[in-house]
Amino acid sequence: MALQASLFDQAEAPTLGPLTRVRRTELTDGAWVDVLPGWLTGADLLFERLVGHVPWYAERRQMYDRIVDVPRLVCFYREQVPLPDPVLDQAMAALTEHYGPELGEPFRTVGMCYYRDGHDSVAWHGDNSGRLVDNTMVAIVSLGAPRALLLRPRGGGESIRHMLGHGDLIVMGGTCQRTWEHSVPKTARPVGPRISVQFRPRGVH
Template identity: 50%
Template sequence: MDAPALPFQPSLLATGPTGPETSFAAARRIDLGRGAWVEVVPGWLSGADTLFAALLQSVAWRQREVAMYGRMVDEPRLSAWWGREEGLTDEALDRAPDALRRRLPALDARYERGFDAIGLNLYRTGQDSVAWHGDRFERSRPVTVVAVLSLGSPRRFLLRPTGGGRSRSIPMVSGDLLVMGGTCQHTWQHCIPKVARAGPRMSATFRRRVHPLERSGD
């Protein structure tokens, strides 16, 4: 799919070259209970809007179909993925944008995860969204870590206990990092809700999809 033409007003605080370093100095961890936690790192990546603009033009975006109410419908966002996933035609991790792959050592050093997959989701307007869910590749694992880097326009990231309950709202601006850890993927759900108006926004997601004990032949 060709790069979408989207109106985007970069922030003066998030322009400039994408920084080679990332900092966890401002990290704030929130205990969600039952072994779940999230960590929010404001301003983790400098030059985030510059990276947003480059990825918007260079990534081969596609719109996947999802099953809903017994039929297949277009997912209300665009996406691109790099890493191993059975049954899907994702690109190899070494073909992911270099500016994203360079973040893996910093994430691995802090969270000791061995991330092996990177995904991008593009929310073009406030009508693009993702419903309440727990990441399906992580729900079967007792504990896990999923990191999400926000790029572009601000959006709210919502969390609620699985099965329903009072939600938590975490505002995300360009360059912020949010990390879900522990039991979060099966004791909590998250979403990006539709809103009346919003500028274009990306989320870069870092996961570990293939674990040593899950590899064929091990």
């Protein structure tokens, strides 16, 4: 499906709002999430730019006796690598200014996932395969059609559902990457494409 533009976002250029309106929800075991709907206005314009200018590729992984494509397209921008749009540099700086005192370090890298339709997904996981720390943060800006991001305690339990798209921001902090998991499940419903832009500190992935 093609992206259906938001009727409520007619901005002429991608623009960030203030982060003072974020709403925090305390989870368990020292984990928390902040959510700010519509942090980025002009999100559909940025979506179209990224679709056309990011060098997307499909990761591959071993599954039993064969190699399969991961069900989404991805791209990763290491430190010092130019980002594909100036508003992403602005977003990283704003997140660092707002969360830096609590995080204790700046956001440094940007990862992106392109969910082309409801068949694309990401399984339950925590961003803890890199530098293992007790407390870290992963900030995600969602562009395009809303998709469900689910969170649940590691090892199973009742999940929490956030519908994210069209410039919404979610920040997972505290022990969230170690004690909780998140996923974007497949859906049989007809849904448009979505891009997830993830900001992380050094060594967290």
